Amino acid sequence: MKILVTGAGGMIGRKLVERLAADKALGGKAITGMTLVDVTESPIPDGCPQGTKSLVLDYSERGVATTLMQERPDVIFHLAAIVSGDAEANFEKGYKINFNGTWALFEAVRLEGEQSPYKPRFVFASTLAVFGPPFPDPITDDFALTPTTSYGTQKAMTELMLADYSRKGYLDGVGVRLPTICIRPGKPNKAASSFFSGILREPLAGVEAPLPVGDDVRHWFASPRSAVGFFINAATIDTATLGVRRSMTMPGVSATVGEQIEALRKAAGDKAVALIKRVDDPFVATIVKGWAGRYAPALATKMGFKAEKNFDEIIKVYQEDEMGK
Amino acid sequence: MKILVTGAGGMIGRKLVERLAADKALGGKAITGMTLVDVTESPIPDGCPQGTKSLVLDYSERGVATTLMQERPDVIFHLAAIVSGDAEANFEKGYKINFNGTWALFEAVRLEGEQSPYKPRFVFASTLAVFGPPFPDPITDDFALTPTTSYGTQKAMTELMLADYSRKGYLDGVGVRLPTICIRPGKPNKAASSFFSGILREPLAGVEAPLPVGDDVRHWFASPRSAVGFFINAATIDTATLGVRRSMTMPGVSATVGEQIEALRKAAGDKAVALIKRVDDPFVATIVKGWAGRYAPALATKMGFKAEKNFDEIIKVYQEDEMGK
Numbered sequence: 001m002k003i004l005v006t007g008a009g010g011m012i013g014r015k016l017v018e019r020l021a022a023d024k025a026l027g028g029k030a031i032t033g034m035t036l037v038d039v040t041e042s043p044i045p046d047g048c049p050q051g052t053k054s055l056v057l058d059y060s061e062r063g064v065a066t067t068l069m070q071e072r073p074d075v076i077f078h079l080a081a082i083v084s085g086d087a088e089a090n091f092e093k094g095y096k097i098n099f100n101g102t103w104a105l106f107e108a109v110r111l112e113g114e115q116s117p118y119k120p121r122f123v124f125a126s127t128l129a130v131f132g133p134p135f136p137d138p139i140t141d142d143f144a145l146t147p148t149t150s151y152g153t154q155k156a157m158t159e160l161m162l163a164d165y166s167r168k169g170y171l172d173g174v175g176v177r178l179p180t181i182c183i184r185p186g187k188p189n190k191a192a193s194s195f196f197s198g199i200l201r202e203p204l205a206g207v208e209a210p211l212p213v214g215d216d217v218r219h220w221f222a223s224p225r226s227a228v229g230f231f232i233n234a235a236t237i238d239t240a241t242l243g244v245r246r247s248m249t250m251p252g253v254s255a256t257v258g259e260q261i262e263a264l265r266k267a268a269g270d271k272a273v274a275l276i277k278r279v280d281d282p283f284v285a286t287i288v289k290g291w292a293g294r295y296a297p298a299l300a301t302k303m304g305f306k307a308e309k310n311f312d313e314i315i316k317v318y319q320e321d322e323m324g325k
Numbered sequence: 326m327k328i329l330v331t332g333a334g335g336m337i338g339r340k341l342v343e344r345l346a347a348d349k350a351l352g353g354k355a356i357t358g359m360t361l362v363d364v365t366e367s368p369i370p371d372g373c374p375q376g377t378k379s380l381v382l383d384y385s386e387r388g389v390a391t392t393l394m395q396e397r398p399d400v401i402f403h404l405a406a407i408v409s410g411d412a413e414a415n416f417e418k419g420y421k422i423n424f425n426g427t428w429a430l431f432e433a434v435r436l437e438g439e440q441s442p443y444k445p446r447f448v449f450a451s452t453l454a455v456f457g458p459p460f461p462d463p464i465t466d467d468f469a470l471t472p473t474t475s476y477g478t479q480k481a482m483t484e485l486m487l488a489d490y491s492r493k494g495y496l497d498g499v500g501v502r503l504p505t506i507c508i509r510p511g512k513p514n515k516a517a518s519s520f521f522s523g524i525l526r527e528p529l530a531g532v533e534a535p536l537p538v539g540d541d542v543r544h545w546f547a548s549p550r551s552a553v554g555f556f557i558n559a560a561t562i563d564t565a566t567l568g569v570r571r572s573m574t575m576p577g578v579s580a581t582v583g584e585q586i587e588a589l590r591k592a593a594g595d596k597a598v599a600l601i602k603r604v605d606d607p608f609v610a611t612i613v614k615g616w617a618g619r620y621a622p623a624l625a626t627k628m629g630f631k632a633e634k635n636f637d638e639i640i641k642v643y644q645e646d647e648m649g650k
Contacts, residue, residue, distance in 0.1 A: 091493065132569060136467070145470045145485065148569050153489040157482045160470065164478040168416065244457060244473050 001029040002051075004068060006059050007079030007125070009038030011184065016077060016228050021047035026075060027236035035071060038080065060101025065108035072118055075235045078105060079125045084151035085190065091150060098154035106161060110170040119172055122162065123234040126175040126247050128220065130156040131292060138294035141249060148290065159247040166239070166246050174234040175247025179222040179307065183318040192287040196221070199257070200264050200315060203272035204323070212281030215258035218293025222252045222307040223317040230305055237303050248300040251307040253314060254293055263311035267319070326354040327376075329393060331384050332404030332450070334363030336509065340553050341402060346372035351400060352561035360396060363405065385426025390433035397443055400560045403430060404450045410515065412476040423479035431486060435495040444497055447487065448559040451500040451572050453545065455481040456617060463619035466574060473615065484572040491564070491571050499559040500572025504547040504632065508643040517612040521546070524582070525589050525640060528597035529648070537606030540583035543618025547577045547632040548642040555630055562628050573625040576632040578639060579618055588636035592644070
C-alpha cells in the first residue's frame, strides 16, 4: 500500500503522517511507502517505511500531478491548499491552486487509469466554508452549497467534481469537511478563528490570551487528533454505500465560548480563566457572526466518523498530545 | 445597450433574439446592437438593430471569449452548451465546453474590467440537473447541489463560480435553472424527455406519438415563451436583493403525464388523445424516475419570474406561437 500526502508539512499533515508511521498499516494493509509533498520540507517521522520520501513541490505546478500519479499511490490524502484569507486576497492564485491544482490531480489519476486500471481512494480535505449564511440551525447534509468566500467556492466546486469523477469510476473519492480545529498547537495566527484555540492554549501555558467575541458565540470544533481520525476513516470506509454524495460534514463539538471557558476552568482553574482578556475587535466579531454553530452530520456519523463529545475531551487531547500529560 | 447571445441559433436562443428584436429595448434601454454566437449560423430576425451580427464561433475556443468581451456587451445571455447526453458520453469535451468555456467568458469579463470599469449583467442558462436523487418533494431553494450527471456537475460548478464572480463585483450574474421546456416545436429528438412534448405536439398535428412511461409520472414544465421571459427577467431584475445566491430554480407547471393528456383532450378532443400510443421503454422509464416532479421556487417567484399556471396554458402558447392560432 503506497500513500501520497499533499500538504504533508502542515499541522494536520504532519500529524497524519505520524499516525500512519505509527500504525504501519492502513485499512489492514501494510504501508510500503509514503510520498510527502509540500512547498516546504515535510518531516519524515520515525517509523516510516523505507520507501518514504519528502518532496518540496507545488502540486499545482504544471506536470507535478502527472509525475506524482505515475507512482500509482493506493491512497491519496490531498490536504494542500492556500488558506481562506490568501484565496480571498489573491483571486487568480486561489483558483489556480485550490481548484485547478486539485483538478490536475484528478485528471492525472484519470489519465493514469487510461494506461491500465487504476482507481485510488482520493481523500479530499474540504471545509465548512462551503456553507454560508443565511443557514438553518443545525446545517444538515442536504443544505445547499452556499459559499461566501472564494476559498469556499473553490472547495465546493472541487467537491462536485470529486463526486463526478467518483461516479464515473475514475477515482474513489471522499471529501471531508473539517470543523474548526481546536486546540491548534503553536502560536496564534492571523486567522479570524485563531482565538478559539488561543483562549485555551495560552492560559494552559500560563499566558494571557485575547478574546474578541462574546461568551454566547457558538461554533463547531474537533481536535487535531480527531481530524487525523477523519482522514484515516475516509481512507478506509466502504464507499459503495455513499452513492453519489462523496463529501461529508464531519462530526464535532458544538460549543459556545462560554462553554469553552468553563471547560478550561475545570481543567486548569480560575487562575487560567483569569488570563483570558476581553478585547474589542469588531472586524473579527463580524466575520465570526457569519459562521454556523451547529451541524447535523448524519451521513458522516453513519459512516463511522467520530469526534470528541465535549470540550473537556478536546482539552484532554491537547494536554496528552501537546503537553505530554 | 449592446447584447451578446451565445447559443443564439438554438431553439430558445432564436426565440429570445426574436423577442429582443420585437421589444427593441431591454429594461427600458434601447438595444443598439446584438452579437449572436453559435456553432452554426444564427438567424437575424426582422426588427434587429443595424449593429446586429451573427458569428459562427465556438465560444469555448481559445481567444474567442476575449474577442467577444472587447465589444463590452451590457448584457450577456449565455445559452450555449453541449447537452446532457453528449457531456455524459464525452467527459473531456463536456468539461471543456460547458465548464471551461463558460469560465473563459467570466475571465474575459473580469480582465476587460481590469482595463476600465466594466460589470455586465451575465445571464447564465442553468439546469434542474444540478439536483439529483434522493431529493425532497418539493425541492426547495435550499436543497443541496447533488448532480448525478457530468452535465449537471458542470452547470452546478458554473453556478458557484458565477456567484463568486458576482460577489467579487467582476460581473452581475443571474443563473436561470430552466424547467423542461414543453411543448418544444419541431421533431422528436433523442433526449429522454422528448416524449413530454411529443405526446402533445404530434397529436395536435394529427400524428401518432409514443408514450414510454405511466400516467403517474410527474414532471416540471414551462413553455418556450416562458423560458424567454425568464431570460428577459433575469437581465432586468435588481440583483442587489439577491445577495450571494445568484442561481434560481424557475417556476413551472408540475404535472403528471395523465394531466398532460387531459389538457390535450380539452384542447383537441378524444381523437387527439387516441393518437398517443403506449410503448415499453424501460431505458427511458428508468431515467425519468430519477427526475423530480415538484419544486418550490420561492426566490424566483419573489423576483418576478413567471411561468404558466397549468397545461391548458402551455398548450395554448404552443397553438399561438407555433400553429398560428
